[in-house]
Amino acid sequence: MNALHSLMEYLDVLRAHDLLLSHTLSEDDLRNSIETLTYDTREVSGKSLFICKGAGFREEYLSQAASLGACAYVSELHYTADIPAILVSDVREAMVWLGRLFYNDSVDLLTSVGITGTKGKSTTAFYLRAIVDDCLSSRGMPCCGILSSIENYDGIHSEEAHLTTPESLVIARTFRTAHDAGVSHFVMEVSSQALKYGRVGGMRFDVGCFLNIGLDHISPIEHNDFEDYLTAKLRIFDHCRTACVNSDSDHAARILDYARERCERVITFGTHEGDDVFCKNVEKRDDGIFFTVRTREFEGEFSISMPGLFNVSNALCAIAAATALGIPQEHIRSGLRRAVVNGRMQIFESRDRQVCVIVDYAHNRMSFEALFASVRAEFPSRHIAAVFGCPGGKALQRRRDLGEVAGQNADFVYITEDDPANEAFSDIAADIAQYVACPHVILEDRDECVRRAIFETPTPCVVLLAGKGAETCQKRAGGMVTCLSDAQSAQRHLLSYDNKEDKT
Numbered sequence: 001m002n003a004l005h006s007l008m009e010y011l012d013v014l015r016a017h018d019l020l021l022s023h024t025l026s027e028d029d030l031r032n033s034i035e036t037l038t039y040d041t042r043e044v045s046g047k048s049l050f051i052c053k054g055a056g057f058r059e060e061y062l063s064q065a066a067s068l069g070a071c072a073y074v075s076e077l078h079y080t081a082d083i084p085a086i087l088v089s090d091v092r093e094a095m096v097w098l099g100r101l102f103y104n105d106s107v108d109l110l111t112s113v114g115i116t117g118t119k120g121k122s123t124t125a126f127y128l129r130a131i132v133d134d135c136l137s138s139r140g141m142p143c144c145g146i147l148s149s150i151e152n153y154d155g156i157h158s159e160e161a162h163l164t165t166p167e168s169l170v171i172a173r174t175f176r177t178a179h180d181a182g183v184s185h186f187v188m189e190v191s192s193q194a195l196k197y198g199r200v201g202g203m204r205f206d207v208g209c210f211l212n213i214g215l216d217h218i219s220p221i222e223h224n225d226f227e228d229y230l231t232a233k234l235r236i237f238d239h240c241r242t243a244c245v246n247s248d249s250d251h252a253a254r255i256l257d258y259a260r261e262r263c264e265r266v267i268t269f270g271t272h273e274g275d276d277v278f279c280k281n282v283e284k285r286d287d288g289i290f291f292t293v294r295t296r297e298f299e300g301e302f303s304i305s306m307p308g309l310f311n312v313s314n315a316l317c318a319i320a321a322a323t324a325l326g327i328p329q330e331h332i333r334s335g336l337r338r339a340v341v342n343g344r345m346q347i348f349e350s351r352d353r354q355v356c357v358i359v360d361y362a363h364n365r366m367s368f369e370a371l372f373a374s375v376r377a378e379f380p381s382r383h384i385a386a387v388f389g390c391p392g393g394k395a396l397q398r399r400r401d402l403g404e405v406a407g408q409n410a411d412f413v414y415i416t417e418d419d420p421a422n423e424a425f426s427d428i429a430a431d432i433a434q435y436v437a438c439p440h441v442i443l444e445d446r447d448e449c450v451r452r453a454i455f456e457t458p459t460p461c462v463v464l465l466a467g468k469g470a471e472t473c474q475k476r477a478g479g480m481v482t483c484l485s486d487a488q489s490a491q492r493h494l495l496s497y498d499n500k501e502d503k504t
Helices: 007-016 059-068 091-102 121-138 168-180 192-196 226-239 252-262 311-324 329-338 365-378 397-409 425-433 446-456 486-503
Strands: 020-023 036-038 048-051 070-075 085-088 111-116 145-147 151-153 158-160 185-189 205-210 240-246 265-270 277-285 288-294 299-304 346-349 355-360 383-388 412-415 440-442 461-466 473-476 479-482
Touching: 007 020, 007 085, 007 091, 036 091, 048 059, 048 091, 059 070, 070 091, 085 091, 091 168, 111 121, 111 226, 111 311, 121 145, 121 185, 121 311, 121 329, 145 168, 168 185, 192 226, 205 226, 205 311, 226 240, 226 252, 240 252, 240 311, 252 265, 265 311, 277 311, 288 311, 299 311, 299 329, 311 329, 346 486, 355 365, 355 446, 355 486, 365 397, 365 461, 383 397, 383 446, 397 425, 412 425, 412 446, 425 440, 446 461, 446 486, 461 486
Parallel strands: 036 048, 048 070, 070 085, 111 185, 111 205, 145 185, 205 240, 240 265, 265 277, 355 461, 383 412, 383 461, 412 440
Antiparallel strands: 020 085, 145 151, 151 158, 277 288, 288 299, 346 355, 473 479
């Protein structure tokens, strides 16, 4: 449970970090103990300190918060509300330190791992979570917590995620809930946006992982150019004690230099003989992908059950982080073997094995190239159909990237919706289509695209459903709308395909 703090204590924290500009609190106000700290009017309850943040903030939100019981607000601007103001120079940074006070430094209470990279964050997070859980289970301890782009778990609640890395206040609350539930370890994905805008400010991960870097998230509202993107990613090492770095990554020398300047310890993983976690002898077998790993502590064969040769690099990162945490190799081996990621490289087949559907979250050039390369290697000579889209209003470079990669590697492409948000689907689709060199069709109904791909692609074939994975919502102009996940669509239409084949 949280010990409550007075408004005077919140002012002291802001002063200590040179963020406080002025305030209109009276002596009586300063003695108020804050029961809720939030930027969401739906959470205002009791004596609340309300934070006015975000480009989309409107003064009516503050008026609503005041009517619900907020006793003061924090902002970079002064508003005409009837409650006292606390003005700060940087509201996002202020939120970090206010959150630390409100949740009593919860982010320091757990053993934590942060993972960044252009592709593979989710898979690596789930691999590492499975390893940690294997070890914790042997000791009779609660499962590892996770914040990811797929699922969030705080020791009590497990829910589908809609944001890779939430705001600092949500992170602090999640860690507090996890700690109070007995959770000892926490794994989280850390996006470039989270690093750029300080969502992990004030945190110190026990281990920080850097998987890779490629072109992505380049747009006027994300990163202006690649340099801004890489610079943001590198900041993971401003927030960790031990760094795990992929020596096979582009710009590895620069990444390693940055890590070594800032971290107490650096562990490299990859396919170079000098790597701390060195991989060789990668082999695809009927029951998984097997590879040999050599570290300073052990050498032996490991395996993953998930398909996709590119996942070996993600497994190596998880092994590196696990060794940094001191987890014995037997738990690394068994945890990796049983690790599954819902919506990641899930394979569904028709009964006659002529149609293979692969569901994956691949959504940028790096992940698309890796996905198609793996499919070509593992399913040679098959026809390939790809079903995908791009989000509205962001990551604009993806439209060219995905269109080009799919057009070069697929026999047919279905361009469909993938979180269009406030942008017209027709505009997004037309933007993608101009780069698709193979035959293609534009169809907004994603489920119908899945059906057509399964029934219309010449067999034997592979149908790639990319981008949405296990997600059960589409982000449209009116908000989040429930829909079938790609896995559900695949299973539904494969059943129809099987029934049709039975009648022929």
